[in-house]
Amino acid sequence: MTVSAFDDVRVFFQTDHGGEPPWWKLASFVTYWAVWMALAFRPKYTAITFVLMLGALYPNPHPGGTLLLAFTAVAVAGYRVSTRGLMVVVGSFLLWQLAWSLSVTGPSPAQLWGSIPFTLLLVTPGLGVKLLRERNLHTERARQMSAQAVAKAALEERTELARELHDVVTHGLTMIAVQANLGTLSKDAEVQQHALSEIGSMARRSLDDLRRLLQTMRGDEPAAGAVELDASVSTSSACIDLAQSVGDAQKRLNNLGVPTRVTTSGDLTETPNGLRSTVERILQEGATNVVRHTGGNSECEISMDVRGYKIEVAIRNRMTTGTPRLPVSGTGLVGLRERVSRLGGTIYTGPVDGWWVIRAVLPFQGRQTLQ
Helix, strand or coil, X not given: CHHHHHHHHHXXXXXXXXXXXXXXXXXXXXXXHHHHHHHHHCHXXXXXXXXXXXXXXXXXXXXXXXXXHHHHHHHHHHHHCCHHHHHHHHHHHHHHHHHHHHHHCCCCHHHHXXXXXXXXXXXXXXXXXXXXXXXXXXXXHHHHHHHHHHHHHHHHHHHHHHHHHHHHHHHHXXXXXXXXXXXXXCCCHHHHHHHHHHHHHHHHHHHHHHHHHHHXXXXXXXXXXXXXXXXXXXXXXXXCCHHHHHHHHHHHHHHCCCCEEEEEECCHHHCXXXXXXXXXXXXXXXXXXXHHHCCCCCCEEEEEEEECCEEEEEEEEECCCCCCCCCCCCCHHHHHHHHHXXXXXXEEEEEECCEEEEEEEEECCCCCCCC
């Protein structure tokens, strides 16, 4: 097309026109070359350059090869140009044929009613190619979105499992380590026996939680097994007694030398099953942090308040100087924030008037899933 356009321009200037040269011929040569360049490299400019070409061709009663190239450009535009641009190209070409046949070449109904259907027929293959390409692109996009959704779900599952693993292992091992230190430092046989009893109890509970978590992590379980596992989790969450949970936390902290006072208000049994495991995790993480960070002469306060359609859990302890009694992981509070956020609640952690505070508010309505 480029060679043809340049050759037409060369012929135009070398031909003796016998007077004023028809500049519309030169304009038609340049514009049909521009149309093909647009089709090749800039399809979004095809419509405007095609309209300019038709304007340059309009005065010519014998356009010859340029008109043939216009028909070919319409066929190529069927799959190269956007739907809106194609409508402009085809619509302007049909109007141009009507006006050109009636005013420039004289009335020619046979030619007119033959070229218009031919124009529409030329567009059909290109539209078919475009529809097939768009369907393939849609299928590929759907596949990519599905792969991304699977990857996101896998990442969320790994994050959830990591959070559960932290909650299970860290809390249990922290309590076991503190009880072991107390039993080692004390020379009282009764205290040592009590420490060993607490270590055994915490170890058994941690093993049960870890066993349940490992069952969840197994990827080779059949579908029926997955249903049974969901049922067990649901049953476990529903059977959590929050009054007993907060009592256990108080007992463990008192046994570890941290005087703890518990206050409750409202009916704790009104707490939805989907929130109870999260409340228990907040109690466990709060108790674990108290044991890790506090030294002697510390005290702890735990409050649980059911009011309206929400439950507020607060754990605070006197801040003491010195290094933590046990290593700090730094991931427990992050996991709590993720849990609370997923349930539509809020959580605050930080110092308040010499106390370290963990305060979480969980609404009863909204996103509630069994943990």
